[in-house]
Amino acid sequence: MNIALVSIISEIHAEERINKTLADKYEFLHNNFEITEITFDKVKDHDFSDYDLIINFIKTGGSEENFAQIFEHLPRPIYLYAVEINNSLPAALEILSFINKQGVEAKILHGENEDLLAEIKELIEYRKIRTKISEARIGIIGRSSDWLIGSQINREAAAQHWGPKFIDLEMEEFYSLLENVEAEAAQKTAEKYFEQAEKMLESNKRDLIEAAEIYLALKKLTKDHNLDALTIRCFDLVEKLKNTGCLALALLNDEGITAGCEGDIPAVFTMYLAEELTGQTPFMANPVQIDSKKDQISFAHCTVPISISEKFILRSHFETGLGVGIQGILEKGAVTVFKIGGSGLEEYFVAEGEIIENMNSENACRTQIKVDLPQSSAYFLSDAIANHHIIITGHHAAVINQFLAKE
Template sequence: MSINVIKLASPVHNKKNVEESLKFFSDFLINEFDAKFVDECKENEFTVVWNMTGGTEGIFKKIYKNLRQPIIVLTTDLINSLPAALEILSFIKSQNGKGYIIHGDLREIACEIKKYYKFFTALKKIKEAKIASIGGASEWLIASSIDYIQASKKWGTSFIDIPIDELYNILKNCHGSYDGYFDRAIEVVEPSNEDIRGVHLIYLALKKIIEERKLDAISLKCFDLLKRVNNSSCLALSRLNDEGIIAGCEGDLPATFTMYLVLALTQKKSFMANPSKIDFNKNTIIFAHCTVPTTLVKQYKLRSHFESGIGVGIAGEFEKETVTVVKIGGKNLDKIFVTTGRIISNPTNDQRCRTQIEVEMDNDVREFLKNPIGNHMVIVRGNIKKELNEFMEYVGF
């Protein structure tokens, strides 16, 4: 990684003495981060302000408007660096700006710089992302539509609509034999070989749209395919997610955006699912859906799609491990719900979607019934709650 560093030092101090006293810190920045010392903040490059001495407040005020927020201020425990930085941060907040002070030993400073670099990089990816809704949202998602303009203002992401007929037209001319990608399934229950080949063609058609349109993520109104092509898209969406291309179900853009944000921030793939059963005594929730990235589960079976009984769905088995449950929602994508829990079982009830996990929640499960953010949640392996909360604060939540 490479960072840009703007130095601030008061002219009251002898420049040579300052440089000699802080050479250890300059060397640390160069060796650890390939630091380049610059005079201004560049648009697409991670930049921090190194407050070297006291008496720099006036200098900072002059360059404030040219700095990208949030402003990261580095300090040491020498030459009144920290007290001047505190005054600087107070000024930033008085201007309704956002900033952070990094202070501590070199190990702690390195960790903090890496964290904010990671946030900067993730937000850059999100700002540059192009996410498409293919066919629009399913009719039952009455609270899960978003305002493209306002959501784009909030995040920078481009949201576009693609008619589902574009997918059908590509499918008509889509040819190719099944390559055996899902042969790792431990069992094939209902689907036929023709069903699996048909889903492979759906995957190829979606991949063609993604490549031609230069998309970073898609959300598909997948239930429409059940009647039009007598098949489901579950395997196609699973494989795209396996490949690092976020693909959400049912035209649910908030859930798809959540999955993309999680990937951009943590490089983790996720499982979009319905909360299907809440047990108040056990404080558990069963989450279920017919598609899951196969790279998230230890084994899986190929089943039919639950509601329709046709096509191909995935019944995956998760490890019993800690998970994070998260959803970004609201018309402007300006609300977030995040909590943690632990998978305690993989139920196999035929009256629910095929992949099912029972999660013992760390928060009271009644919270899910008080202020829901739509009917889908996003399940991520591991505890990323702290990282998510810090990132959301970084972007201005």
Template structure:
């Protein structure tokens, strides 16, 4: 929903202003852009509609109360566009980013895309991201503060002790545990290393983690999952996959930037992402191998239940990801404003015994050397479809320039 504040000079008759607004609304409806007009100075709004000329000072005053870039809507009558040009020129002289959108231009897809970006932004600023346990010790570049995450991207980070998951495992309902185990095994092509006891333990983790997510009203989480390996002799791979399939973003090892990337991609694409380790890069060929022991089963055409790669314990998922267009992304940097994103093509899958269980080969559209020369961290996120341009535009509008806070 695009929320618009209309601005008109007092010189123009109210009936003329109302007729112009009605024509603008008709154009927006025709373009499939859900919208509403708000008139109060204190009403939150996404864009300013320059209804008439002579409204320049009203627009500048309204812009001063808006954070981030200023979006101006203009139409072809009543000197709307001339006024919008003057306003944006003044804002740019002051270093404020902004853009003019022509409401009659039905061929311009940038206004519908702006509406999608704004909806993504609103949702990012309303979600709760659980950091369950502290980040794994080896994630030396992936430990931003909760304050930085919220200020830069919007989500509230909720810290949850790992002990809550362990306690919830003891209280896991036996019937629900059986349901999770049976569903996971019924969909698998094969069960290799895991024993019935391994499957039961992984299912208990799944039930327990789901209970913790519900108790803290989390929309996303990232889990210090190796504590389950060392402390309980099991893994969280099945649990994270299960949550992903239920629409809850679930990342590994307490990696908040990676979980944030997964959340952003899910809000943009409408589906889950695959969090994975870049395992092998061929800069000359532009290819990248990604591998991890958990993946949403919605992303695979088939899967086998294996043990966890590093520990040979618990349950991991060896999934086969279908070939086709994809996107790889990662946010990071000291201020969380840096981005790696590239369109890609999924070329195939691997079965190396020396890598995590799900293994995917990609060809990147971007220069693969960027990963070696300016890495933002280990975990990257793969999502089906080509989304790099849309992600890059969102980042440029709301993050790169330090304008994400609302």
């Protein structure tokens, strides 16, 4: 792990003497990280792009003015390493107040070496994820479904806050790729998942082959545009092709390509962030029933990734009875429910619970789970961030809260 250490010191101090008093701090840093030290007067001309983290070492009191001179040239967020001697911490507090007034994110790193080591490693991981998100390419194929009236975003604000590029793609480009899918490849894909499924109900093998063609066309579109994530106006497929994107989206998610339906940008962004933070494949679903007395929420959708299902059944798409949807049976146990929304993707909800039942109603989307989600009913009934929410197996609220607290 490569750290740039910006040395900030008052000019009234002899740096060689100060560095001797900080020998144990340097030993700690060099024993755990690859350190490149940069004097504050060299900051303006330094390239910080190749470092895992940039830390500003506030070595002495009286260094505040020198920090102010280089403030505009420092990468964000700004981390201040303050120690218990040489009036380092008082100076860092003054600097922190200055930074906060500029509206820039900053934090003081201070404490025992063991705690600092854990915190710095966490910040490095945070920076890696944050950088990856800022460079992400998210494709919107078609436009958002007409009924997503509460899921619209200000793309400029969202891009400014998070940094990803939202790429509009026409449905016609997808249809063109669909026409050129190799029949043999679609046949092999269909056979593979037919053999893996517990059974097939309303759908037939022809439906499955056509669903596989949709998957292969979307995969090609993803490759052509170098997409990290995508969402598609999937009900257009029903009207034009008499089939759905449910299988395609499930398989893309299984392959690590974040894929959501209905052109829902907040939902697919939440899915992408969830997978980056937790390493788990997410499932986009609708809350379909709320038992506020028991704090139990039922979720359902037709696009569950096969990799998170104990077993799965090939079904038709619930609303239309066409094409191929997936009824996944999920393992009972720990789960996290997560959603990011708001005009600039600045709001979020996260809660931990337990999957307590797989259901099989004919009046809901095919994969159906009941989740015991303590103290969450009021949120869904009063403050919900639109309809789609993201299901992640395991308990991950702590890492999500820690990450988003830095935003």
